[in-house]
Amino acid sequence: MIVAIAIATLVFGFNWIIREKHESIQDLELSLRDIKLIGFKFSPGKLLPSGLTLEMTLDAHNPNDLDVAIYDLEYGVSINDIFVGNGSLSTKEKITIPHNQTQKIIITYTANLTVLPAVAITTIQNLIDKEESYWEIIGTVYVDTPLGKDTYPFSWTYPPLDS
Numbered sequence: 001m002i003v004a005i006a007i008a009t010l011v012f013g014f015n016w017i018i019r020e021k022h023e024s025i026q027d028l029e030l031s032l033r034d035i036k037l038i039g040f041k042f043s044p045g046k047l048l049p050s051g052l053t054l055e056m057t058l059d060a061h062n063p064n065d066l067d068v069a070i071y072d073l074e075y076g077v078s079i080n081d082i083f084v085g086n087g088s089l090s091t092k093e094k095i096t097i098p099h100n101q102t103q104k105i106i107i108t109y110t111a112n113l114t115v116l117p118a119v120a121i122t123t124i125q126n127l128i129d130k131e132e133s134y135w136e137i138i139g140t141v142y143v144d145t146p147l148g149k150d151t152y153p154f155s156w157t158y159p160p161l162d163s
Contacts, residue, residue, distance in 0.1 A: 028068055028097065028143055029061040032156040033104070035135050037128055041110070048121045052084065052111040056137070060105055062097040068143050069094035070105070075139025075154075077109060079124050080132075084111040094144065134159060 034057040041051030054077070062068045073089035087109040089095075097103045113121050127133040135158040140151050 026063045027152050028070075028141060029063060030141060030152070030154050031059045031061075032137065032158050033057040033059050035158045038108070040125070043114075048113070048118055049125060050112070050114045052113055052124070054109045054111070054135075056107045056109060058105040058107065059102050060095075060097050061102040062099055064145075065099050066146055067096055067098050068145050069096045070141055071144050071149075072142040073107070073139060074142075075137050077111065078136040078138075080127050080134060081136075082116070082120050082124060084113065084116065084124070 036055045036057075038053040038055050040049035041053065042048075043050040060070065070089065071094045074086070075088070076086050077084050087107070089107065095103070095105060113124075116124075124133070136156070137158075138153075138155045140153050143150050143152065
């Protein structure tokens with residue numbers, strides 16, 4: 001009986017310590033460093049672009065004392081309040097951010113513009129050509145730690161609204 005009580009106490013204590021440690025994990029800090037327009041895709045015989053490819057550079061800072069691995073990232077992209085589509089991290093392997101370090105992550109995103117009305121495509125193309133565009137990316141990052149999985153929402157504008 002005493003052995004059973006001791007084992008139950010140890011298991012409860014161990015679970016409590018893990019739960020407390022997991023709750024003390026700080027949020028992964030993601031920031032958008034840069035967005036580059038890689039180019040437009042045109043379909044044969046069409047005047048308006050059918051696709052738009054972006055390269056987004058993120059800085060992921062892990063303020064914790066343990067490694068964090070990003071296993072997915074889902075987001076939506078808007079240009080001057082015109083929604084151009086959703087995307088996700090296009091890698092099969094987790095991206096590990098070592099404890100107390102920052103890592104650069106590059107994501108390539110291709111928007112299918114054929115689902116947008118012609119006026120929206122023309123507006124987007126004109127704004128980008130005149131460099132008067134701002135981008136908004138809203139999403140969720142999915143992380144894995146030795147203590148369990150977690151999610152963090154994020155929202156960025158580029159250029160930042162305060163500049």
